[in-house]
Amino acid sequence: MSIDPITLAVLAGRMEQIADEMDATLFRAAFNPIIAEAHDASHGLYHATTGDTLVQGKSGLPIFVGVMSFAVKAVIDKAARDGDLGDGDIYIFNDAHLGGTHLSDMRLVRPYFHDGELFCYLASVGHWHDVGGAVPGNYNPAATDAFQEAFVLPPVKLARKGEIQEDIVDIVLRNTRLPQSARGDLNGQLGALDLGVKRLGALLAEYGAETVRAALDALSDRAEALMEAELQGLPDGRWEAEDFLDNDGIEDVALPIRVALEIRDNRMVLDFEGTAPRCAGPVNIALPTAVATAYVAIKHVFPMLPANAGVMRPIDVRIPEGSLLSAEFPAPTGGYTETILRMIDVIFCAMAKAAPERVVANAYGTINALSIAGKRSDGKPWVMFSFYGGGHGGSVESDGLNHGNAPISTATIPPMEILEAAYPVMFRHWALRPDSAGAGRHRGGLGAVYEIEVLEENGAEAFLFGERGRFAPKGVAGGAEGTMNVFAFEQEDGWARPPLASKIRGIKLAQGQSVRLETPGGGGYGPPAERDPGAVASDVAAGYLSDDEATRLYGPSWQEARA
């Protein structure tokens, strides 16, 4: 059936609202701050037979937009094999090779029946605080398989015909170090699904299933048309880009990530042929993650596009078999963030060759998962774990943002004072990193310097999972690259650096010793020679840029502009 444009526009908003309300329900109810504060979660409505994303909430984590359809597809396949899909069933799993991202993300998928017929799926994903494995919080930089990262739960029925299977709950809660937190998050996710069922029921009662289905189809078609219109407006051609991961955390060998971006009329191909094969350490990702990452990159380039699968129809994402972008079970995937950030970087760089004004230069490109842990004098263990920020890339509009969050996330950093109040540490520095921005007509944003001293008399151990220690974030459209990530730690004989640049385990720190993390600045946009000398002079006045660097990067003309 065709649908009138007014009903369509109203339904578009109403359905997006259902997903937004599901987000709001979980954020409010979740126990763990990764969901409650950093919003590392997502909800949506998915196609009954393909699992394609129909509608997704606006406030969840960007990477989930796209990856969730794989989680739903995994459930569809499972239900087809078992032949027992029923109204009131809810599936639960965290298997990253089936559902994308990493094992910390717990996925709940619920079929929605209308008048006895499967209408669509509702799903909820949230990052749990702990899901077992070798390292609390599940960031194990030296994992060589999934079992060392977390317990692995394939899709199983958490509820049958509306009855929660307490046996399954028991298994799940026995496999986490923080069962109370897990229970709270699970309840929150169930609550979000309940709300979605209620709201979708009301919507179907009001408009009729046929109209809503027609609207969903029309919205996907329109998203496809929007994407096609955008592609049509870009030049035809084929552009390549490559970048590297420093290493896999096990062996110090750089791992290439390559993309060829091809546009013909209203179609685009992203071909990652030439990317490194599956590696030993945890920078592998599963195929669903790779495809979803392409979506994140595309949505950053075209931010006004809606969040449904229609957007991706004109785009062919080709991931070579056997590469680290399609690693099979049980390859470790805990460090997936680093790999997908690099995928986004190369897509931006290739796109910049086609249409530079549509992209920003590369952001800092690593989440720098740093943990410092030890025992207090009363024997109680403590673990301080956080991700750290860096500079964003310059764009045609402006300089890059200083100290931003990663493109795959919207999470904020905890306040220094909260960390100091909770753990025996003191930040000597929490500051911008001068001379870290990539030069350009619009320079990159500055990275940051965090220097953290251990106050505990028993000392502490430090672990870092980072990247960009060997390859700096690139500029676009003639802009220069930012600076690399630099990590150092204090020992008796002075400052030392990790052999693998930005990945290290078990550094021993005595009381009074520090670690120092200097994060990358973003890449520049446009040739540095085109930068307004007045802007260079004010960067020097602010101390963003030293005199020498200013002259080296931009020539001497800025000195005349100095007020």
Place this chain on the structure above:
Amino acid sequence: MSRMVGVDVGGTFTDVFVLDEAAGKASVAKVPTTRPDQSGGFLDGISREVSDKSELSVVVHGTTAGTNALLERKGARIGVITTAGLRDVLEMRRRDRPRTWGLRGDFDPVVPRALRLEVPERTLADGTIRTQVDLDAVRAAGQQLIDDGCLAVAVLFANAYANPENETRAVAALREIWPNAHVSASSEILPEIREFERFSTTALNAYLQPEVSGYLTRLDGALRDAGFGGEFMIVQSNGGVMPVDEASRMPIRTALSGPAAGVIAAGYIATSAGFPDVITGDMGGTSFDVSLIAGGETVLSPQTSIDFGMVVRSPMIEITTIGAGGGSIAWVDKGGLLNIGPESAGSTPGPVAYGQGNDRPTVTDANVVLGRIDPENPIGGKLERLDVKAACHAIETHVGEKLGLDLEQAAEAILRVANSRMAGAIRLVSIERGFDPKRFAFMPFGGGGALHAGAMLDDVGLGRALVPRYPGVTSALGCVIADMRQDFVQTVNAMLEGLDTTRLARVMQDHVDRGMALLDAAQTRFEARETGFALDMAYLGQTHTVSVPLPVTVENGTVIPPTETQIAEAFDATYREAYGRLLKDGVRRVMNLRSAVTGKRPKFDLTTLAPESGTVEAAQKGSRRVHFGNQWHDTAIYTRLALPVGAVIDGPAILEQPDTTVLIEPGLRGEVDRFGNTIITRVED
């Protein structure tokens, strides 16, 4: 000397509400806001209603001076003196970005890096001073900032919430050399953990001090010169009022002054009318602001962002804004979907019908085309008439032709999509607070909201809408009834087990003493004084706290502190309500103490506003064709203020007053209650 005046200065109009309680009379005035100095419109507005200023006992002001200075970045040049190693906290924010998608945009903090100076000093999280503050360095930094032309200075030291000593010494040294009063320490403004939020609030306060205190002093002087001998007070973002000298010292507390007064008034009007659960919707030119009142109480949020990276942490009435105002532009995207906003024509150039240069259709244009707004008498009185033809043309060109709709269908489509978005905001606001929206009434205020009230009943399933008698001056009315209120905070950061309750009691007593001193100093008569205390608490390991109200009594100004057991019980009750269940063996932790001291100001009887006489027949001033659904209806037009109490008007009908149009759609009924409000409900069939 019995008249009270509320003055709300908005972006376009300055509204004045005058209450003569003895005579049982109220009057309103609306004059254009003057810029950049708002005091011209302020005094002009009062003079319209009151010639002899000595007759005034109280003047209360809801101001956007602070908001505008923040949004337009027109505060003073100020400096910051901070802990060595932490110079960039203000600029680094909490590592966020302006928009989720697109990665574009940068950020300039209100204090440029060159004016943020570091000095040797360090306090640890437990309050231990690791490095004594270097006062010579502080004085040198202060002198450098003076030489650089700074008009205010903020001292921002790490962990000053735990021990303010280094800050206090630094500020004392600075006050000796600083040429004016604008020297502040973060521990004075907000002794609460979280350095970015504390530094930002303190720096933004300093940024506003020279400007806002200058403005308020000018106003105060002008009022006094005109013979005013009463009390001059300012509305805070928390919905309470404060004396003008306090506002000059704490201008950041006025950041949401105007809208807060509106919500306060809405709560009072709705509760008086028998609807303590109400969701307000203020529709302006560019936005629709939603706020929730449950059980007559407004919801306070602990902080807000005025703009990207400009965080203010002090209790504020929670207001959620979406970009769907009268000026929001309707457009069809490349996929053929109709969208409203986020682009807006605002009030200048405004809708196409204003004829001021915009040619893209807006929500207001749709209302004009469908006959819902009288083109011959535009509200606000700024324009002579509206250009209906231009509005029709814009809607046909930009929406109708692209969607294959005729003119009326296209205009209806714009309204349905806009209404659906506003309804979405209402649903989300209530769900985020854990309420079912259906139990609430909708209360539109501002100029445009009452055109959309019926649609909210339909879209959200609300039972009724309540249009206050003077929706266009709600904020000014709120000024007259707002209580005097001071909020205090102190970070405690300790486990509940073994909590030093004596020390806690001392801080509570200090908060009460300071709050009561302000009430004592006020000339205003208070009906009652109230104190309220809450602890931000959580289980150890949880960063999200819940606000736990404490059972504390204050006898003759002396705080009787709660015991550890009482606090534990209060926490368990609150936590269970928020999360359904307690955490077995969880360790309870106390993060912050929040205290509020309130002086209840006498409320006036809202029947003062009610119409005294009149008949429905006499109030009908004619009729015109108005489009609803898919056809034109001959629709009765009434002069709203002439309708008597008890009047019942079945839709379709339009009630007009100088600054508002109330739409009663077919199937709905409007009834004038005893306060002069219009209650809109469905006609029972």
